[in-house]
Amino acid sequence: MKRIMLLGATGSIGQQTLEIIEQYPERFELFGISAKTNIETLLAIQMRHNCNVVVMDEKYRHHFDGKFYNLDELAKCVEALPKDVVIVNALVGSVGLEPTISALRGHRDVLLANKETLVVGGEIIHPLLKRSKGRIIPIDSEHSALRECLKGRSLNDFDKVIITASGGSFRDYSREQLEDVTVEEALKHPNWSMGQKITIDSATMMNKVFEVIEAHYLFNIPYENIEVLIHKESVVHGLIYYKDGNIMTHMGPSDMRIPILTALQDDQLLAYRSFFDLAKIGMLHFKRVDAKQYPLFDLGIAVAKKKGMHVVTLNAANEAAVDLFLRKKITYLTIEKIIYDCLNRFDNNVTLTLDSVIEHDREVKKYVYEEYLGGG
Ligand SMILES: NC(=O)c1ccc[n+]([C@@H]2O[C@H](COP(=O)([O-])OP(=O)(O)OC[C@H]3O[C@@H](n4cnc5c(N)ncnc54)[C@H](OP(=O)(O)O)[C@@H]3O)[C@@H](O)[C@H]2O)c1
Known part of the structure; x- marks a missing residue:
């Protein structure tokens, strides 16, 4: 039995991961779940699976009986999990970095949909992977x-x-x-039918x-x-x-259920019915x-080739700009403008550590919200 901590359980990848878990109850057990604000969906999952651990904003604590962590304790929660629990990281954005690092430090496997983890933290994670018994198994179709x-x-x-x-x-x-x-x-x-941020990132090709x-x-x-x-x-x-x-x-x-199943299944293949007719595609x-x-x-x-903090700036500017576009505060082409602005504005010659990445990410996002939204 594989026990799973599903970070971002209410999202597009989270929900499709649940479908696979529920299809194979003899192979997978949902040990824990997290979400940001979607309390209805998280409660429904908790009703079905009675998970041992829940992570969400503090204000929702009273909804749950068992072990509860506040949203800013994702990494702490991962650290405290039993050794055999694997992580499915289906969070969106750079918030996925800390729990991934925490999992690898604890020698756990991370089934990683959250690509921003490697975008902002690839240089930190790469040497960590050499020391860790944990692996990163991608949940991304490519x-x-x-x-x-x-x-x-x-x-x-x-x-x-x-x-x-x-x-x-x-x-x-x-x-x-x-x-x-x-x-x-x-x-x-x-x-593809995906979460909102990745759909915009696909349109701009940032994805x-x-x-x-x-x-x-x-x-x-x-x-x-x-x-x-x-x-x-x-x-x-x-x-x-x-x-x-x-x-x-x-x-x-x-x-996406195919890469999710592929990441979850290990060596023994599980059945999945896919309707794929090349003759129809033509x-x-x-x-x-x-x-x-x-x-x-x-x-x-x-920017990727320059490495270092340049990439953290790129990601943070993009995250904040896409958020503003989704909230209809800026136009589509302003996403580009914001990214150019941030890359020119910020000093990227800073040594890369987990703390400096988190701090820089926060600063860039703060600037974007202040400059393009007036702080909101
Ligand atoms: N969707 C796809 O088909 C697909 C394919 C390949 C790769 N990916 C990657 O997989 C990741 C997830 O994508 P998605 O499309 O599933 O995203 P999504 O539908 O937006 O779901 C994101 C999940 O993360 C939670 N979340 C959002 N912000 C958070 C925060 N600040 N702290 C803690 N939790 C937070 C959300 O909770 P709430 O629901 O409560 O807001 C939700 O459970 C992304 O990195 C994406 O690039 C997605």
Whole structure:
């Protein structure tokens, strides 16, 4: 029986993880759950699973009988879990970093959907992974795909990897058309049904920058050897070009329950019915990312290569800007403006530690809210 602490249980990945857990009660037990504000959904999960541990804002403590932690104690909660409990990190944003580090320090496996963890903390986590008996197992379709293609092969065996991008909600829009797009339009992803932040990140292509960073740290691949192709069908998720000329590719439907199941199941494969008919799909298209259409992609990759606090600034500016856009406080194109502004404004030559990352993340976000919202 695998016991699971599900961080972000009420979100898109959290809910799909629950579906898998509930499909296999003989294999998985939900040990603990967390959410930020969605009390109704968390209570419903608690009714069904009677979890040992709940993490949420202090004001909801009276709803729960068992062990309860306040939201700012996520890392402490992870640290105190029994040794066999694995973490599914389905939080959104840099808040996912501390519990991941706490889990790895405690030699636990982390099944990681929260890509911002590796974006802001990759440089801290990379050496930690060498010391920890815990592993990071990706719950992201592209990285799960690469992991499947790599099975039985060494990292020295390939020349390059390709991850694909759908192009997001505005892949057929001109720059002029982007000037007055709405939040509702931005949230209509053509292929995937996901949480709000990642849907906007897909439209701006920042999500793909984050995934390149994720791949760099997960598989130890130099940035020069990671390519991105726009593939509007979202059928091929990852490709590996082996040195001997063979190219391994991974295909599958746009269904996150497959990478979730893959991360959870270990060596004994579990059954999952997926409806995937290549004949119906008919054609697959691939093209390079157009820098004019997606200026944040080239910018983001350049920042990723600089490493250090530059990437923390990029992520924090993006998180705050996307939040403001979702709250209809700024236009879609102001997301770009805010990111450029923050990258120019902040001193990024600071030594990277967990504390300095958290502090810098907070400062950048504070600046964005003050400057673009008047502090709200
Ligand atoms: N959705 C996908 O298909 C997909 C695919 C690949 C990777 N990912 C990655 O997986 C992560 C989760 O994405 P998602 O789409 O599932 O997000 P989501 O639907 O927005 O869910 C986020 C979860 O985190 C909780 N949360 C939000 N802010 C928090 C905070 N400050 N402190 C503690 N908990 C907080 C939310 O609680 P409340 O519900 O109470 O607000 C919710 O449970 C992201 O990093 C995303 O990039 C997602």
